Amino acid sequence: MNTTPGPITYNYKIPLKFHLLFWLVYYIFNTVRWGGYFDDYLYSAKSNLVSFFVSILFCYWHIYVLIPTYVLKKRVLPYIMWIIVSSVFFYFLKTGMIYVFIDKTIWPEAPVGQTAPGFNHFTTVVLGEWYVVAFVSAIKLTVDWISIKNQRDELQHLQLQTEIKYLRSQIQPHFFFNTLNSLYALTLQKSDNAPKVVVKLSEIMRYVLYEVQESEIQLTREIRYINSYINLEELRCDHIQFSLNIIGNIEDIRTPPLLFLPFIENCFKHGGSTGEGVQIDITLKSLPGDNSLHFLVRNTINPEDRSITAKGGIGLQNVKRRLYLLYQNNFTLQTGIRRGCFVAYLKIPVAA
Template sequence: MKNTPGPIAYNYTIPLKYHLLFWIVYYLFNTIRWGGYFDDYLYSAKSNLVSFFVSILFCYWHIYFLIPKYIVRKKIIPYISWMVLSSVFFYFLKTGMIYLFIDKTIWPEAPEGQTAPGFNHFITVVLGELYVVAFVSAIKLTIDWISVKNQRDELQKLQLQTEIKYLRAQIQPHFFFNTLNSLYALTLTKSDNAPRVVVKLSEIMQYVLYDVQEPDIHLTREIRYINSYVNLEELRRGNVELSLSIIGDIEDIKTPPLLFLPFIENCFKHGGSVDEEMHIDITFKSLPGDNSLHFLIKNTINPEDDSIKPKGGIGIQNVKRRLFLLYQNNFILQTGIKRQCFIAYLKIPVSA
């Protein structure tokens, strides 16, 4: 049987000291208020002590039993029935305690006093208790709502971090697999470039395994990594022409690590055979006051490769998903093909 999520549990525990503080303030406020109103502070202190006790029982009965059992489960009719019964019970409890311990006149505030329960007295007492119950319940529900919201925010943040790590992990094995294949081909031909590939690969592995564990990294380090990656492909192909332009001051700019790698990978994946010359133009631009990083890459492609049409290659979908997780809709990504060149433009907000 498939498990379905149940109602949210209102189980946040409020420290005891806050319970005590609230009820002490509530008791003192009512004692001073009614004592001053009737000019009898002693009676007010005694009668409010009874009300204080009954209010505590009614409030906790409501917030810890009736709300979780009926309101949260949307059982409105049973909730109303229980509230009516509870109101009657606590009315007689309060009235009886006042009659036994305080004064035979259970409602001295009435014009002629009152020594027996009555409808008007019932309405007055119950409305007063419901006022306190509603006030305390509002506080408790607000605290529960904040607690649940914080838990959901933490869970959403954790899920976001997990998915971003997963998308990053998809990039790294793919890159290392391609590089090792290239190294294998060079060793078969006993190429003099094989040792240089090993050195470059070790530099990149150090970057990927140790330097990109933070959520953001300096753009200059990312560019050095891109250069190392392109150098590896140059060693393998021997006919790569790279033009890298930096416009503006990027020294203090930080970006998510490995964000631009899929675009670089696509250059070599769809750039034709190893016998064809490849041109890659990369531009990073950051203008003063813009608070954005502009990334533009253009590379020649194999016109017979249909896998990059119309969305720009497999890795681009990975990039789009990661960009959405990082920036929601606060980014621009445009890709297209023009004159046998694949062009990608990316604009993201940056932090220093």
């Protein structure tokens, strides 16, 4: 499926039915308005028919030719020149049509003492046309602005999802590379655990490749995945002490997939070299009315490992970027070294 967004364009195609509906309503409104004002609905209907024919031509000439050609390209002087020329042209077109089809006097509704053609008549007709053109142009520009905004929002969303998928994909090769290295070591040792590692690895690959394609998954599924991952590490390492404490109800909570894995990987990366095994304590907490999920992981570390910092490694930097893309600033992530342990605390919003 091609998800590449198309170019952002100015001319959003408004369906024809909306054009027809707009001009019909506007024609009826003006006919009733001026027919009531002059107490001559027949003349109002005929004169507005001519006026609206001219107005439609002027409006579409303005919004589909003058605006794209001059306004959007910031060519002010040519635009002003064409507005003046267009106003004169459509004045004579409208005046001539009224003379031929409506009334020889051209301006029977004029105030006493004023005749057409003349300066007052020209000003009245042109201002009336500019009023309609400005009104229609405002509608068109508003529709185009909304269309462009929607396209930009969609583009931003696609870019966001692309980056999230990229960051998420960085986790999987790193994990599989480490596991294959462990499997290789076990095969060299002709360990009985090697076949078990293959089975566990296939289960995890099935989860990663087929079950985490959604933007969010059930937290319980993610916990099962974490358990499988730790079980896989237990086959490789002899001394692992692992505890998982769940506080509150997490059955209905959905989270981004593979969000917690870097924290678990970090435990083994920096805790597995102590020679005394790895101790991992994980706490998940979701309390009623809180609308937040609290994740706390604590693991022993090798005090001689100079690569350990309070900020974590590349994997945790990856997590921070994902969290920002997903939640902007609506999350809390704290990491640090306390009493010989690396501690990471994460708080993310969840649906009520």
